[in-house]
Amino acid sequence: MSIGDSTTKDSKDEGDDDTSIITFSSILSKKDDEKEQEIESEIEQEETVLIILNYPIPELSPIFHHIWESSTIRIAADGGANRLYDYSKSMSKSKLGRSSKKEENEKEEEDLYIPNRIRGDLDSLKPNVRSYYENHPTHNVIIEKDACQDTNDLDKALQVVCCSDDDDLTTTDDDGGHSRHRLVDSYSRRVIIYGAFGGRFDQEMASFAALYKWSSKFNYQLYLYSDETCAFLIPANIHCHIRLPYHENNNNNLEEENMFGEGPTCGLIPLGCRCESIITTGLKWDLDGSMPLEFGGLVSSSNHIMEPIVKIFASHPIIFTAEICTKK
Numbered sequence: 001m002s003i004g005d006s007t008t009k010d011s012k013d014e015g016d017d018d019t020s021i022i023t024f025s026s027i028l029s030k031k032d033d034e035k036e037q038e039i040e041s042e043i044e045q046e047e048t049v050l051i052i053l054n055y056p057i058p059e060l061s062p063i064f065h066h067i068w069e070s071s072t073i074r075i076a077a078d079g080g081a082n083r084l085y086d087y088s089k090s091m092s093k094s095k096l097g098r099s100s101k102k103e104e105n106e107k108e109e110e111d112l113y114i115p116n117r118i119r120g121d122l123d124s125l126k127p128n129v130r131s132y133y134e135n136h137p138t139h140n141v142i143i144e145k146d147a148c149q150d151t152n153d154l155d156k157a158l159q160v161v162c163c164s165d166d167d168d169l170t171t172t173d174d175d176g177g178h179s180r181h182r183l184v185d186s187y188s189r190r191v192i193i194y195g196a197f198g199g200r201f202d203q204e205m206a207s208f209a210a211l212y213k214w215s216s217k218f219n220y221q222l223y224l225y226s227d228e229t230c231a232f233l234i235p236a237n238i239h240c241h242i243r244l245p246y247h248e249n250n251n252n253n254l255e256e257e258n259m260f261g262e263g264p265t266c267g268l269i270p271l272g273c274r275c276e277s278i279i280t281t282g283l284k285w286d287l288d289g290s291m292p293l294e295f296g297g298l299v300s301s302s303n304h305i306m307e308p309i310v311k312i313f314a315s316h317p318i319i320f321t322a323e324i325c326t327k328k
Ligand SMILES: Nc1ncnc2c1ncn2[C@@H]1O[C@H](COP(=O)(O)OP(=O)(O)OP(=O)(O)O)[C@@H](O)[C@H]1O
Pocket: 052, 053, 054, 055, 077, 078, 079, 080, 120, 121, 123, 124, 125, 152, 153, 154, 155, 195, 196, 197, 198, 199, 200, 201, 203, 204, 206, 207
């Protein structure tokens, strides 16, 4: 089996289909790049859903702001709404010193970060945060309780992204000046889960478990993010292409101010099971299919992205993770 000689792009078929390719692209790359735009249209992701978990959002996070701006639907998983509320407040406060129109600015900043929906068992949502979103004068925030104690709040949020055809989960077309709602099937949704690393280890592992449970429903476009790292699931027996901005031949970009992006340090982590055979190209320590990856054996940590496209073909599902490089 060689790698990277397939020509057919993203296919819904799973299994041994030699000709399908799944592409994983940077969430953080700027879209004004012509090449990026081409790739975006190739992937044909109709919308991006952001799920915010209950983990602190660092003050003035350019990464969170970028992900927020790239999303069309934003869902807070229970206590994730508290974090969003705190972030909005701290953003408006940090702007206070910079403007004479203090109150006006504060209001504008707060209104920048209103979720479409808050969902979970709602045991963590603070009463003042609930009432702020519930009574918002301009935004209709859906607050939805699901009391089930066998799934966590991330699962509850993913359930609604996957299965709901509610109005706030439909996309709007501009049809010659008229807005028209259109159902989008979960297969064409890209989902970014923000706040997935750090904090409680059981919650972190549950977020990885969500990749194994839900990725196939979103054509594997399900990504875990924090300000430091990202991760997604490489499916078994499908050619995967990973395009991330920071690789060995592109580190110059980081010399500019305020740049951030995924790479170049990366890892292949056989979390769910032993990965019997894996072939990669574009990494500093490539694998040729002869070495299994497994806990207790070889785990590919501290690897490096060397090429604009990393190609992977694995016999079993495996986690790909990359650092997020920031230059302030
Ligand atoms: N300490 C944490 N570290 C990492 N992720 C977290 C942490 N707390 C919560 N999360 C994530 O945010 C989601 C919403 O958080 P919330 O505190 O509302 O949790 P929950 O699912 O009700 O869990 P629990 O009640 O057991 O804390 C969780 O489902 C989980 O994915």
